[in-house]
Amino acid sequence: AQTVTQSQPEMSVQEAETVTLSCTYDTSENNYYLFWYKQPPSRQMILVIRQEAYKQQNATENRFSVNFQKAAKSFSLKISDSQLGDTAMYFCAERIQGAQKLVFGQGTRLTINP
């Protein structure tokens, strides 16, 4: 069974700092996709970044990047130059290729302080 674990329920940093959110997953599959979603207070779920497991290169989207360690089944999100608008819940999720179910972690509540 797929499981996704986010070990940090809450994190707080100062504006402009860099922050890393942790995520580990457990799957026996070789082909899968990993995602980070952001949920601000508006509750909208927003896709932040996506990583295909077969790609060795870590995905990057502007200030957001991931550290994908396939052997360790680790998928952390780094936010550089954090901004007040980054304050939100962040969810890590996994989707096995060929299956459509997206399994989410429990989330990390990130607060960016001015």
Next chain:
Amino acid sequence: DAGVIQSPRHEVTEMGQEVTLRCKPISGHDYLFWYRQTMMRGLELLIYFNNNVPIDDSGMPEDRFSAKMPNASFSTLKIQPSEPRDSAVYFCASSTRIYGYTFGSGTRLTVV
């Protein structure tokens, strides 16, 4: 594209009443998903459809819950009768086969 559209945004109902949540997926997306979010259980997949056909409803909690997708542009999630423990945010999402989902803005359901 207007994205995934859910209605209503908020719903307050009395225990025992029927509740219907609605979703319009993104045009061209052939998968549609219903998720429920609570503090205790996080995000749970209730059911998903492929080309309007229900594929996996193992997450539907009880027979009180039912979902339909009569066509590619519309789906409903119905709870009858509703109970206070059904109070949650219900999300609809759509996707193509490979990539991540696009979520709607959710319906916050409160059953009193």
